[in-house]
Amino acid sequence: MTLTNEQMERYSRNIILREVGVKGQNKLLAGKVLIIGAGGLGAPIAMYLAAAGVGVIGVADADDVDLSNLQRQIIHATSDVGKEKVTSAKESVNNINPDVTVNAHRLFVSADNIMELISPYDFIIDGTDNFPAKFLINDACVIAKKPFSHAGIIRFTGQLMTYVPGEGPCYRCVFKEPPPKDAVPTCRQAGVIGATAGVIGSLQALEAVKFFIGKGDLLTGSLLTFDALSMSFRKIKLPKRENCAVCGESPTIKEPFDYEQPVCDSQTHIECYGNP
Numbered sequence: 001m002t003l004t005n006e007q008m009e010r011y012s013r014n015i016i017l018r019e020v021g022v023k024g025q026n027k028l029l030a031g032k033v034l035i036i037g038a039g040g041l042g043a044p045i046a047m048y049l050a051a052a053g054v055g056v057i058g059v060a061d062a063d064d065v066d067l068s069n070l071q072r073q074i075i076h077a078t079s080d081v082g083k084e085k086v087t088s089a090k091e092s093v094n095n096i097n098p099d100v101t102v103n104a105h106r107l108f109v110s111a112d113n114i115m116e117l118i119s120p121y122d123f124i125i126d127g128t129d130n131f132p133a134k135f136l137i138n139d140a141c142v143i144a145k146k147p148f149s150h151a152g153i154i155r156f157t158g159q160l161m162t163y164v165p166g167e168g169p170c171y172r173c174v175f176k177e178p179p180p181k182d183a184v185p186t187c188r189q190a191g192v193i194g195a196t197a198g199v200i201g202s203l204q205a206l207e208a209v210k211f212f213i214g215k216g217d218l219l220t221g222s223l224l225t226f227d228a229l230s231m232s233f234r235k236i237k238l239p240k241r242e243n244c245a246v247c248g249e250s251p252t253i254k255e256p257f258d259y260e261q262p263v264c265d266s267q268t269h270i271e272c273y274g275n276p
Contacts, residue, residue, distance in 0.1 A: 001029065003022060003026070007029075007099070011025050011053050014028070014053070019213060019215040020213055020215075024212075027212045027213055028052055028053045028055070028212050029053050029055045029099070030055055031054045031056070031123070031212040032054075032057075032058070032120060032121045032122045033122065033123045034057075034058040034059075034060065034117065034118055034121040034124050035059050035127055036060045036109055036124065036125065036128060037061055037127030037128045037129075038059050038061040038073070038075065038085040038086060038127070039072075039127060039128075040072040040129075040153065040187070040192065040194065041125075041127035041197055041201040042061070042073075042075070042089070043072070043074045043075035043076070043089075043197070044197065044205065045127060045201045045204050045208075046089055046092070047092065047093070048205035049205050049208060050096045050100045051096055051097060053097065053099060053100070054208070054212070055101060056102075056120075056121075057100055057101070057102050058103040058120075058121055059086050059089045059102065059103070059104055060086070060105035060109055061084075061086050061089075062106060062109075063084075063085050064082055064084055064085060065081050065085055065088050072192065072197045073197075074198070075088065075089050076088045076089075076092070084104075084106055089102070105117060109136065109137070110258055111140075111255075111257045111258045114136060114256055115140055115144060115255075118144055118146055119144070121146070122146075122211075122212070123147050123148065123208050123212070125149045126138075126148060126149065127151070127204075129152060129153070129154075129187055130186065131179060131259075132258065132259040132260050134171060134178075135259060136257075136259070137150075138150065138170055138172055139246050139253055139256045139257075142163070142165070142170050143253075146165070147163060147164045148162070149161075149163075149204045149207045149219075150162075151204050153192055153197050154185070154186075154187055154190050154191075154192055155190055155191055155193070155196075156193050156228040156229045158196050158197075158199065158225070159225045160200055160204055160219060161219050161222065162207050162211075164218060167221070168220035168221035168238070168240060169221060169238045170246060170247045172244055172245060172246050172253075173240055173241040173244045173247065174223065174238055178259055181260070195228070196228050199226060199228070200226060221237065221238050221240070222237055223236045223238055
């Protein structure tokens with residue numbers, strides 16, 4: 001694909017990198033990423049992937065923009081309060097970069113629709129903050145052989161890892177089952193500093209960029225943790241479990257399933273979707 005003069009200028013800071021160049025930029029333009037959750041993580045992810053020139057960005061979310069979201073969900077503005085998050089995200093992405101095709105999926109992601117939802121995309125990004133959603137995304141991506149980035153944030157801390165089929169453990173290798181309901185607080189209950197979402201979401205976007213250009217080391221087989229109060233990162237080696245129920249040698253999970261039915265709060269949908 002030949003880049004236009006406008007594209008050469010727009011992506012010039014990418015192209016001058018020897019790890020990217022015109023070839024790498026074309027890979028980004030041909031890339032398709034699905035972001036599940038247009039909240040604290042999904043917002044910086046979508047903005048940086050759009051700026052980088054990822055050609056197709058899907059955004060899946062069932063929520064509307066609430067005033068309390070604006071403290072961290074920087075893809076939305078005050079004028080967007082009450083608007084569908086996927087619509088707000090689409091408008092913001094295309095304001096950054098009209099090259100990008102944005103697929104707005106206004107839906108609650110469930111076992112009934114996730115396989116069809118992820119099918120057209122090359123890389124999946126988990127931007128949710130509830131455990132049933134995270135296990136659902138993991139299982140679907142492993143079964144469909146889709147690479148994905150997991151992340152979680154709360155208070156001043158965050159973590160992320162990347163799964164690539166055949167190259168390391170999946171989320172279920174690390175966290176076998178979801179914790180009991182209400183055992184771990186959500187961001188709504190415990191709070192989160194907005195910039196932490198920016199740090200972790202930006203790292204997830206960077207993992208997707210590296211995946212497409214084929215450069216650098218992805219967080220396969222590692223969990224990266226971040227503590228904003230001590231301003232420290234820690235990289236923890238993760239083993240692959242041979243008896244993992246979904247990616248092990250004899251998997252018992254062969255299709256995605258829902259751990260619980262969503263219970264929606266009409267104002268925030270936090271319990272049914274759980275955007276950080």
